Amino acid sequence: MADSAIEEAVNRALEEAPERAFRETVDLAVNLRDIDLNDPSNRIDESVVLPEGTGQDTSIVVFATGETAIQAADVADQVLDDDDLEDLGDDDDAAKDLADETDFFIAEAAMMQDIGRYLGTVLGPRGKMPTPLQPDDDVVEVVNRMKNSIQLRSGDRRTFHTRVGAADMSAEEIAENIDVILRRLHADLEKGPLNVDSVYVKTTMGPAVEVA
Numbered sequence: 539m540a541d542s543a544i545e546e547a548v549n550r551a552l553e554e555a556p557e558r559a560f561r562e563t564v565d566l567a568v569n570l571r572d573i574d575l576n577d578p579s580n581r582i583d584e585s586v587v588l589p590e591g592t593g594q595d596t597s598i599v600v601f602a603t604g605e606t607a608i609q610a611a612d613v614a615d616q617v618l619d620d621d622d623l624e625d626l627g628d629d630d631d632a633a634k635d636l637a638d639e640t641d642f643f644i645a646e647a648a649m650m651q652d653i654g655r656y657l658g659t660v661l662g663p664r665g666k667m668p669t670p671l672q673p674d675d676d677v678v679e680v681v682n683r684m685k686n687s688i689q690l691r692s693g694d695r696r697t698f699h700t701r702v703g704a705a706d707m708s709a710e711e712i713a714e715n716i717d718v719i720l721r722r723l724h725a726d727l728e729k730g731p732l733n734v735d736s737v738y739v740k741t742t743m744g745p746a747v748e749v750a
Contacts, residue, residue, distance in 0.1 A: 541713075541717060543749070544713040544716050544717055544720075544749055545709050545710055545713035547739050547747045547748065547749045548564070548709040548712045548713050548716070548739055548747075549709040550747045551564065551739045551740050551741060551744060551745070551746075551747040552564075552705060552709060552712075552741065552744075554744060554745050554747070555705065555740075555741040555743065555744030555745070556743065556744065558705075558741075558742070558743055561704060561705065561706060562704065562705040562741040562742040562743060562744070563593070563594060563701050563703070563704055563705070563741070563742050564593070564701070564702050564703040564704060564705055564707070564712050564739065564740070564741055565699050565700065565701055565702065565739070565740055565741075565742070566699065566700050566701075566702045566716060566719060566737065566738070566739055566749075567697060567698075567699050567737070567738040567739075567740070567746065568692075568697070568698055568699075568700075568723065568734065568736075568737050569696060569697045569734070569735040569736045569737070570692065570696045570697070570727075570733055570734060570735060571696065571733060571734070571735035572729065572732065572733055573696075573727065573728065573729075573733050575692060575693070575694045575695065575696065576694060580728070581691075581692050581693060581694065582690050582691060582692040582698070582723065582726055582727075583665065583689075583690070583691050583692070584689070584690040584691075584722060584723075584726060585642075585669075585684075585687050585688075585689055585690075586687060586688055586689075586690055586718060586719055586722050587683055587686050587687050587718075588686050588687065588688060588702070588703070588715040588718060588719075589714050589715065589718055590703065590707065590711035590712070590714050590715050591685075591686045591703075592685075592686060592687075592688060592701055592702075592703065592704070593703040593704025593706070593707045594701065594704055596641045596642065596684065596685045596686075596687070597615050597639060597640045597641045597642075598613075598614050598615055598640070598641065598642050598643075598644065598681050598684055598685065599614060599615060599616045599617075599618060599636065599640045599642075599643050599644070600614040600616070600617045600618070600643075600644045600645070600671075600677065600681065601617075601618050601619075601622075601623060601643065601644070601645035601646065601649050601653060601668060602617055602618075602619070602644075602645070602646045602649070602671070602677065603619050603620065603646065603649075606646055606671070606677050607619060609677050609678055610644075610677045610678070610681065612678065613677075613678050613681040613682060614644075614681050615640070620649070620652070623649065623652055623653060623656055623657070624656065626656060626657060627655070627656030627657065630660070633656075633657055633660045634660055637657075637660050637661055637664050637666055638664075640666065641684075641689075642666070642669065642684045642687065642689075643661065643666055643667070643668035643669070644668055644669050644671055644677070644680055644681065644684070645668035645669070645670060645671060646670075646671050647670040647671060647672055647673070650668065650670050653667070653668060654667075665689065665691050669684070688700050688701050688702070688719075690719065690722065690723065696735075700719065702715045702716050702719065702739070703715055705741045705742075712739075716739065716749065720734075720737065720749075736748060737749040
């Protein structure tokens with residue numbers, strides 16, 4: 539169960555958010571301190587599975603062939619084969635559009651080298667190189683897990699944001715997601731919670747509320 543202070547902060551963020559005609563996301567802003575983010579080894583770059591889901595559609599593209607591609611077609615947004623990969627390599631604009639529209643990429647391990655060759659310059663800087671799929675991995679299971687995942691990525695900035703749910707989820711569900719994220723963050727940071735200066739939760743258009 540999440541800390542009651544987290545749930546109270548989420549409740550405030552939801553209650554103070556003005557009424558909107560669209561479904562808002564709920565985001566977490568994290569401010570770090572006492573950490574040298576110029577050193578890439580100190581940067582946060584983690585995929586976290588949210589126990590209560592993201593509350594939003596997550597776009598997933600799979601690079602695969604054969605039976606894996608057939609299985610992936612039922613659960614992924616797109617399944618691309620070797621020919622599609624080569625076409626993307628020849629069309630920089632299409633590759634960039636795909637990268638910007640997709641939350642996560644998954645690829646059969648055997649295709650990773652070609653993906654690096656054709657799409658590395660597009661996916662790499664965006665932090666979207668595919669998760670390798672090993673021969674004994676269940677692609678359906680991997681895709682479904684990623685549908686409930688978010689990416690924690692600081693880059694070289696002390697402040698970064700991540701999605702933690704949607705405004706029509708309960709405060710308790712969103713708080714559970716935040717709790718998991720903060721636990722993972724504390725485990726990754728050299729000084730744990732001491733490297734976290736402040737954390738705020740907010741809806742898309744609502745005011746930021748500090749998570750105690």
